Amino acid sequence: MKLKFSILLLIVSCTISWSQQKVDSTKIVRVLSFNILHGATTKGDFNLDLIAKVIKDANPDFVAMQEVDNRTNRAKKYDLVTELGWRTKLSPLFGKAMDYDNGEYGEGILSKTSFLSTRNIALPYYDDHEPRAALEITTTLSTKDTISFIGTHLDHLNDERDRVLQVEKINEIFSKNKYPTILAGDLNAEPNSTPINILEKVWTAAYDKNNIEYTYPSDNPVIKIDYVLFYPKNRWRVLETKVIQDTVASDHCAYLVTLELLDE
Numbered sequence: 001m002k003l004k005f006s007i008l009l010l011i012v013s014c015t016i017s018w019s020q021q022k023v024d025s026t027k028i029v030r031v032l033s034f035n036i037l038h039g040a041t042t043k044g045d046f047n048l049d050l051i052a053k054v055i056k057d058a059n060p061d062f063v064a065m066q067e068v069d070n071r072t073n074r075a076k077k078y079d080l081v082t083e084l085g086w087r088t089k090l091s092p093l094f095g096k097a098m099d100y101d102n103g104e105y106g107e108g109i110l111s112k113t114s115f116l117s118t119r120n121i122a123l124p125y126y127d128d129h130e131p132r133a134a135l136e137i138t139t140t141l142s143t144k145d146t147i148s149f150i151g152t153h154l155d156h157l158n159d160e161r162d163r164v165l166q167v168e169k170i171n172e173i174f175s176k177n178k179y180p181t182i183l184a185g186d187l188n189a190e191p192n193s194t195p196i197n198i199l200e201k202v203w204t205a206a207y208d209k210n211n212i213e214y215t216y217p218s219d220n221p222v223i224k225i226d227y228v229l230f231y232p233k234n235r236w237r238v239l240e241t242k243v244i245q246d247t248v249a250s251d252h253c254a255y256l257v258t259l260e261l262l263d264e
Contacts, residue, residue, distance in 0.1 A: 023239065026143050027261040032060035033184040033226050035153070035252035038069045038105070039080050042218070042248050046076065052087035054249045055110070058256050062137075063090065064151025064184035065108035070094050072103030081108035095120035095135030097153075107135040107151045107185075115139055116146065121173055123166040129155060132162075134170055138179060145261055148177050152185040154195065163188060163195040171202045180235040180261060184228045186252060191224055203229035206238045206257045213243045215253045221245065228257040235262050 032055065041047050055063055065084070069075035085092030090110035097106035107120075116138045123132040134152040141147065152170065155162035167187075174181060183203055189195040191212055196205070206228040207213065214221035221243065230236040237260045244254040 023260055027141070027145065028239065029062070029141070029147070029182070029259045029261055030058070030060045031149070031182055031184055031228050031257045031259065032058050032063045032254055033066075033151075033186065033228055034063060034254040035066040035186045035226065035250055036068060036080070036084075036108075037250045037252070038067045038072070039075050039078065042251055047248075048078070048080070048083050048087060050246075050249050052084055054244060054246050054254055055084065055088045055090075058244060058254060060110075060256065061112045062149045062182070062184075063108075063110035064149070065110070066151070066153035066186040068094060068106055068108035069100070070096070070104040070106070072101040072105065074101050075103070077103070081110070084108070085110055091115065093118055093135065093137060095133050095151075097122075097133040098131040106133050107153060109135055109137055109149065109151050111137060111139060111149070113139045113141065121169070123152070123154075123169050125155060125162045125165065129157065129162055132166055134174070136174070141261070143261075146179045147261065148174075148179050148181040150174060150181065150183045152183065152187075154185070154187045154189065156188045160189070160194055164198065167195045167198045171199065175202045175231065177231070181231050182228065182236075182259070183230070186225060187227050188225050196227075199229060203231050204233040204236070205229045206241055206259070208241070213241060215243055215255050217251050218245055218249075218253050219247045221253055226252060226255040228255065230259065235264070236260070237262055
């Protein structure tokens with residue numbers, strides 16, 4: 001009986017210790033991944049104010065946006081990242097993946113902080129498939145910590161070959177990063193798929209594998225294809241994850257992850 005009681009006390013003590021683990025509020029980083037359906041909304045009414053409201057309500061420090069048009073005909077010649085940056089009061093950056101519809105198509109990043117440096121990495125693909133890219137910023141937080149943030153959108157075809165090539169390239173390039181790094185985006189791959197397993201050899205995913213939160217489609221989410229991951233594992237802690245379900249703003253739910261940057 002004494003042994004059982006001691007074990008119970010140990011379990012309770014560990015639980016209390018974990019729940020009371022101190023969080024440095026100055027090092028909290030809120031990250032949003034959001035496929036914006038090239039601004040169209042699910043009603044096809046091109047409502048940038050509605051998309052901006054989803055972002056503003058989430059109050060992220062960084063946003064990775066996918067399906068971003070830059071001055072295409074279908075987007076009414078708008079530079080979507082700049083427009084959404086203006087509406088949300090966040091610094092905008094566009095990264096081209098390909099030419100499209102008399103304009104450009106690719107990735108977008110919004111940030112509360114300015115950029116120390118940026119780079120746009122073209123990702124590999126087969127034959128005449130759609131080109132994809134990984135857009136990165138390096139920035140300094142208010143705590144003077146420097147981090148990198150990457151937004152990407154992997155191939156959408158049922159065949160995984162392109163996604164496998166693309167995640168291998170992401171691992172090769174960004175695992176060499178000097179600073180703690182966050183990767184976010186629409187990866188078009190479900191948990192335990194080959195592309196996600198390859199990524200997770202390098203990156204730690206923010207989602208709970210025992211309680212997966214679905215992100216697509218927004219009207220009735222049944223699969224998870226939107227992610228936030230980080231590297232290295234010992235520099236980040238997941239505080240909260242949230243799926244934001246707005247059935248009109250996009251066909252994807254926005255995915256909000258709150259992280260804490262840990263000291264070395």
